[in-house]
Structure formats: C-alpha cells, structure tokens
Amino acid sequence: MTKILNTLHPLRMRDLATAEQPREKLLRHGAHGLTDAEVLAILLRTGGRGISAVDLARRLLLSVDHDLHDLARRQLSDLTRIPGIGRVKAMQVVAALELGRRREVATLPDRPVLSDSTACFRYLRPRLGDLNHEEFHVLCLNRAHQLLGARVISRGGTTGTVADAKTIFRAALEFGTVTSLVLAHNHPSGQAHPSAADVRLTHKLCRAARHLDLQVLDHVIVAGRGYYSFADHQLLDQSI
Template sequence: MSEKKMSFSIKNWSQDDQPREKLLYKGRSALSDAELVAILIGSGNRTESAVGLCKRILGSVDNNLSALGKLSVAQLMTFNGIGEAKAITIAAAMELGRRRRSEDKVDRTKITSSTSVFEVMQPLLGELPHEEFWILYLNNANAIIKQQQLSKGGITGTLVDVRLTLKTALEVGATALILVHNHPSGTLKPSQADQQITQKLKTASQSLDIKVLDHVIVTEHQYFSFADQGIL
C-alpha cells in the first residue's frame, strides 16, 4: 500500500503557519511586524488569519510598535480572537523588547552629556504610564556604577529617601549623582517638587563631597536637563 507524500512547500501550509516557515527559511528580517506578532498568537479567529488579525491590531496603533507595547492586556483582549493567554503573550514580548533596548543602552556606561543620560534611561522610563525616580551613581570617569529606582508613582520629598541615596553612594564609591525621572504626560516643564528634591539632594550630597551633576526629566521622545538650562 503506497503512502501519499506530504508536501512541505510553504504554499501548502495553512496561512497561520506561513510566518513560521518564512522565518525558518528566509530569516527574521524577512517578516513584517504583523507576521512576527502572528507567530506569537499562533491563530486568528473564524474570519481572520493570525496575520490578518495582527495587521488589524497594529493598524489600531498606526503600526507603531511602541504604541503596541503600551496596550494593556485588557485592551488587547477587545480584539476578536485575542484571549487572555494571547494578550499576555504579546504583552510579555513587548516587555522583553523594552528590556533588551534598555540593556543595549546600559552598555554605553560613560555619561558625557544629558543626551547620553536620555539614551540610557529612555528605554526604562520613556513609555511608562506612571512616574519613577531613579539615581545614576557615577565614578570619577563619569561611568555608571549603579542605577537605582528610588520611588514609583510620583515625586515628593517623602518618597525620595535622601539617606538611602547617600548610603548607596558611599557603598558603591560614587563621586557623582545624576537624578532622573519621567513625565508620562509628556510635559518637559519641571514642577516645584522636582526643583525641591533636586536642591535637597544637592545640599545633602555636598557634605559628603559628592556632586549632583544633573537632573534629567525623560519623556517618550524628549528630555529636559537642569544642568543644560542652568537651574541646577
């Protein structure tokens, strides 16, 4: 009894499986964003292939991957064919991409300007929906020794622990600090609280011969530097 041979030609695979084959035979760069996301979700719905569904999802955010990464699990689940498991898979992949960008930037450890601060911290803070306050601890060569988050959710004098900041600075042997926080609203104007905590940390650090070199406010695409503006 002869057995019919199965063809493994890409054209004979289901439409949902084609992106996997394309990646295997042509490489990752040959795939569109929709095809890559389609591999994550595996299948579409009754009327759309995985690729078609992912094109529609990306179309809802103007085909912007950064905007896709901001969608919550609940928002992703509003698309027919995206259940909780698929939504979580997409969200996890977007977060891995964000962390990878962050690690790539951290390799540029020497801080030479406010722009280099932005390049290091934007992948961590630029797309967050809430405020976070971080400290960059630098050595004599202005290289980053340590990055530390001090507060999450807002900036007030009570949320930023000056003693903890200076204790860490002494432990790692830092000679300078750079303060960094984000404005999810996109505004670059420093608030009164931003200015107060800057002066508070600057005054406290001076007693230990540690310099506060800058305070940088990060948004998704721009930044504001206290040092550049001469208000440090």
C-alpha cells in the same frame, strides 16, 4: 455578481498565497522583510473568529496608532480588551516586547560612562521609557563618570512619585567611591518638560549634595522616546 459577493468570507491565513504567508516570508526573506503586522501575526499564531492572524495583528496595531513603544507599555488587561486577543495571545505579545527590552539593556556595558545626557538616556530608556507609572532613580558615579550602581528610590502612580532626600543620599553613600549623581525619573504622559515641583526638588537636592561633597551632574526626565536634561538646559546652576 451578488451571488459571488455573498459567498465571500474574511481571509484566513491559509487563504493567502504561500509567498504572502508571514512564516513563509520569514523563511524566504528573513525577519527584516516582514511588516510589523506580519511579525505580530507570527507571535499570535492564529486569528480570531472570522479573522486571520494578520488582520488581528493589524487590529492590535491600530489600537496603539501603530506605535510600538505605546504597545510596549500596555498591560495584559489592556490587550485582552481588544476583540480576538485572549490572555494567551496577550501574554505572547507582552513576553516578546519584554525580551526586546531586555536585549536593549544587555547591549550596554555593566559599568557605562555617563558623561552626558545622551549616554544617561541610553541607559535609562529601557528601564523607564515604557513604564505606565512614575519611578525615581539615582545613578551613582565615580570621578571618571563611570556608573558604580543605580537605585530605585520610589515608585508612584501615573502623576507622581516621592523622592526623599535622605533615602537618595543614603543609597548613594553605599558606594564608597561615589563622587557625583544623576537624578532620573519618568513621565508616563510622554511630556518631558519638568514641572515646577521637579525644578524645586532638583534645586533642593543639588544644595543638599554639596554638604556631602557630592555633585549632581544632571536630572534626566525620561518620556517615552524623548527626554529632558536639566544640565543641557542649564537649570542645575540655579540651585547653587
């Protein structure tokens, strides 16, 4: 028994039964029949020293606690710290996740109607949800709440960004038929609840907008897969 155990080695892809190999499973059953690890294994193509591509994919998923949204936020430098993941493999994973993000953006109409927080979040999530730094955006709408355009006002670090009122309203007034705005920024921490500074800024911008005959419809904070809406929590009324 000891002799048999000593001859065992880590499984390689070719050691798996043909029906269990990810590429064969994809051909037989389609991509929907694959586990997350098997999808990643196909992207990685090969494993590392003494480890199969499937096991390497499992190691990668374990590093983010099997959270694909967390994986989408990782940079090349984060992925290459994982044993067996070199620059090429890391680039393959990052590129695949970016393609998925672009597909999510492409499913939205060019000028969506953003009449509630759910619609706003659907538009903002692929743009802000996976960032590991803060950004402040302004969405400019017409009377029908149709998006005229969006502008990135500022980019910051992991704990904050600057949102200058002059820059925000200058960007908004580029659109001649703009009547209302949705303010938006993200919290890379994943905590959606607004800070005291977020509340003060929102009240300040709501007051300033009234002097330009503009209305702030909402301020949406995107935090990964969740969000916080000032309008839903009736925090915009306090600024009037």
